[in-house]
Amino acid sequence: xxxxxxxxxxxxxxxxxxxxxxxxxxxxxxxxxxxxxxxxxxxxxxxxxxxxxxxxxxxxxxxxxxxxxxxxxxxxxxxxxxxxxxxxxxxxxxxxxxxxxxxxxxxxxxxxxxxxxxxxxxxxxxxxxxxxxxxxxxxxxxxxxxxxxxxxxxxxxxxxxxxxxxxxxxxxxxxxxxxxxxxxxxxxxxxxxxxxxxxxxxxxxxxxxxxxxxxxxxxxxxxxxxxxxxxxxxxxxxxxxxxxxxxxxxxxxxxxxxxxxxxxxxxxxxxxxxxxxxxxxxxxxxxxxxxxxxxxxxxxxxxxxxxxxxxxxxxxxxxxxxxxxxxxxxxxxxxxxxxxxxxxxxxxxxxxxxxxxxxxxxxxxxxxxxxxxxxxxxxxxxxxxxxxxxxxxxxxxxxxxxxxxxxxxxxxxxxxxxxxxxxxxx
Numbered sequence: 001x002x003x004x005x006x007x008x009x010x011x012x013x014x015x016x017x018x019x020x021x022x023x024x025x026x027x028x029x030x031x032x033x034x035x036x037x038x039x040x041x042x043x044x045x046x047x048x049x050x051x052x053x054x055x056x057x058x059x060x061x062x063x064x065x066x067x068x069x070x071x072x073x074x075x076x077x078x079x080x081x082x083x084x085x086x087x088x089x090x091x092x093x094x095x096x097x098x099x100x101x102x103x104x105x106x107x108x109x110x111x112x113x114x115x116x117x118x119x120x121x122x123x124x125x126x127x128x129x130x131x132x133x134x135x136x137x138x139x140x141x142x143x144x145x146x147x148x149x150x151x152x153x154x155x156x157x158x159x160x161x162x163x164x165x166x167x168x169x170x171x172x173x174x175x176x177x178x179x180x181x182x183x184x185x186x187x188x189x190x191x192x193x194x195x196x197x198x199x200x201x202x203x204x205x206x207x208x209x210x211x212x213x214x215x216x217x218x219x220x221x222x223x224x225x226x227x228x229x230x231x232x233x234x235x236x237x238x239x240x241x242x243x244x245x246x247x248x249x250x251x252x253x254x255x256x257x258x259x260x261x262x263x264x265x266x267x268x269x270x271x272x273x274x275x276x277x278x279x280x281x282x283x284x285x286x287x288x289x290x291x292x293x294x295x296x297x298x299x300x301x302x303x304x305x306x307x308x309x310x311x312x313x314x315x316x317x318x319x320x321x322x323x324x325x326x327x328x329x330x331x332x333x334x335x336x337x338x339x340x341x342x343x344x345x346x347x348x349x350x351x352x353x354x355x356x357x358x359x360x361x362x363x364x365x366x367x368x369x370x371x372x373x374x375x376x377x378x379x380x381x382x383x384x385x386x387x388x389x390x391x392x393x394x395x396x397x398x399x400x401x402x403x404x405x406x407x408x409x410x411x412x413x414x415x416x417x418x419x420x421x422x423x424x425x426x
Contacts, residue, residue, distance in 0.1 A: 023155035024296065028204045029146045033159060035200025036139070037166045039098065042193025044170020045177060046105070046128075049186030050121060052178055057118045066118075068378075070125035075375050077133035078367045083227040085363025090138035090145065095201050097135035101128060102194030109187035116183055140366030144354050145206030149423055150299065152354055156347045157295030164289055231364025239416035240356040241365060243305075247417070248349055249372050250407035251312060254400040255342070256377045257384025258319050259284065262400075263335075265385075265393050272328050279328060280335045287336035291343020304348050305418035309411035311345035314338075316404025323397035351422045 023029055047067075054063035085093055108124050147155045177185055235241045267276035300307055318338030322331050357365045387396040411417055 023151040031200050032204050035197040037162045038193045039197040040166035041170040042190040045174035045186050046190040048174030049183050053183045066125050070129045073129035074132045078371045079228045081133040082137040082364035082367025083224050085138045085141050090141040093134050093138040097131045098194045098197045101131045102191045105187045105191035109184040112183040136370050137363045137367035141362035153299050153351050154296050156350050157292045161292035234361050240420045243414045243417040244352045247407045247410050250403050252376050253380045254403035256380035258400050260381045261385050265388050276328050279332050283332040283336035284339040287339025288343050291340045295344050295347040302421050304420045304422050305411040308348045309408040311341045312404050312408040314341040316401040320401035323394045
């Protein structure tokens with residue numbers, strides 16, 4: 001294996017190894033979690049301001065195009081971002097990314113105060129997308145540096161719960177701020193939240209990556225593209241990571257269409273209106289929050305593949321039920337059940353990825369999994385809309401549920417995944 005582990009960090013503040021108590025009692029992790037939650041709030045305020053400003057300056061189509069443009073550099077450069085994370089460590093790249101985005105937000109606020117324009121929104125969206133390509137794999141590689149292996153499951157659950165709450169609160173906050181100060185105020189708030197994130201990260205001193213094989217050290221002289229290829233080979237050769245990535249891909253395809261465009265199709269065809277979409281989304285959010293809260297305390301260890309399979313089957317049944325049940329109350333119950341399954345499922349799959357990834361490859365593996373998640377969503381939504389127009393909404397939901405069953409079958413029939421644990425040392 002040609003690529004290697006992280007370079008030994010320079011001497012710095014003393015690093016205290018985490019104890020084996022609950023993750024929510026780990027001060028460094030809580031500071032990191034709080035900073036990220038505040039940053040997510042700012043991101044949501046920015047997205048609301050971006051889309052609203054684009055509609056005002058041009059049209060709804062322009063808003064959709066700008067949001068799509070912002071995703072292009074993120075998707076195109078994610079794998080390279082993961083390679084840089086493995087070379088230089090996640091903390092410094094997270095701080096650099098947050099500082100850069102904070103500066104961009106401040107400049108945008110000043111320019112928008114003088115002369116807002118569509119071109120400004122496009123440039124800023126592209127710049128944020130570039131920064132995200134570094135930040136996302138770095139953030140994914142950070143948790144194992146702050147938590148011990150036995151704390152990881154609870155930490156992932158608490159992180160998922162916090163992120164979901166921040167997402168739920170961020171968009172309404174953006175809606176409240178826009179009438180008060182428009183795009184400049186939204187950018188200023190976003191810049192402040194990036195500053196909070198930087199301060200939180202600055203106060204955190206993660207453990208250096210333990211490298212079992214010093215000869216595998218990440219050599220900065222190795223071309224980045226070669227490092228990316230080696231990361232892909234590493235994942236494809238690892239039986240647990242290979243199977244986990246495939247299952248995650250199938251689950252994301254199965255859920256993305258129904259939970260985005262699918263809910264709107266069902267509500268429209270049944271005459272439930274926009275309120276019906278809102279109630280179903282609220283049901284899913286409440287269920288997911290409950291599922292994540294369950295995993296904060298529960299520490300499943302062995303046979304993680306079987307737990308994942310049970311959650312996937314439950315999620316697949318809920319997806320089909322959304323389109324098949326007779327009334328809105330039943331549909332809300334179905335989305336809540338799907339959300340309840342998604343919480344433990346996300347924790348289990350992310351936990352397997354973190355547990356079985358070597359410290360030398362965390363950034364690259366995280367970038368691959370993030371690409372699988374983010375990259376497939378637009379395609380899955382488009383396919384869902386096309387399929388519903390051709391064969392109907394209920395058969396399209398049934399096909400998505402069938403993909404979930406296929407993913408569950410992989411969990412049960414691939415021995416490495418079926419018997420995988422969430423407590424193995426890397």
